Amino acid sequence: MILFFKIERFLFFALSILLFTSCSSNSTDDLTDPIPATITYKANVKSIIDQSCAVSGCHNAATNTAGLTLETYGQVKDAVMNKNAIGRMENSSTPMPPTGNLPTTTISIVKKWREQGYID
Numbered sequence: 001m002i003l004f005f006k007i008e009r010f011l012f013f014a015l016s017i018l019l020f021t022s023c024s025s026n027s028t029d030d031l032t033d034p035i036p037a038t039i040t041y042k043a044n045v046k047s048i049i050d051q052s053c054a055v056s057g058c059h060n061a062a063t064n065t066a067g068l069t070l071e072t073y074g075q076v077k078d079a080v081m082n083k084n085a086i087g088r089m090e091n092s093s094t095p096m097p098p099t100g101n102l103p104t105t106t107i108s109i110v111k112k113w114r115e116q117g118y119i120d
Contacts (some may be wrong), residue, residue, distance in 0.1 A: 039113040
């Protein structure tokens with residue numbers, strides 16, 4: 001009977017170690033969607049801007065905060081090219097949007113759009 005409890009305790013201990021060591025990973029690959037090879041305004045950037053910038057009270061036509069509207073391809077392209085839009089997205093002291101910085105992957109999409117020549 002004592003031998004049975006020793007074996008049971010050993011198995012419990014061994015299975016516990018196996019369980020805790022086999023369920024760890026430092027990979028974050030499965031946490032974010034990969035950035036597409038080609039970034040376009042319509043397929044990738046517009047939805048980011050529409051959900052994060054061109055909303056009521058911010059950079060839509062009705063509010064036009066800081067004299068900046070971000071509702072069209074031309075307006076967004078101009079803001080990235082000439083008005084430091086990416087710098088503001090990355091700024092930690094005065095981030096855009098004001099609720100906090102966008103995820104790094106999201107900002108990377110806008111940067112890649114710029115690098116690829118602002119494809120519509």
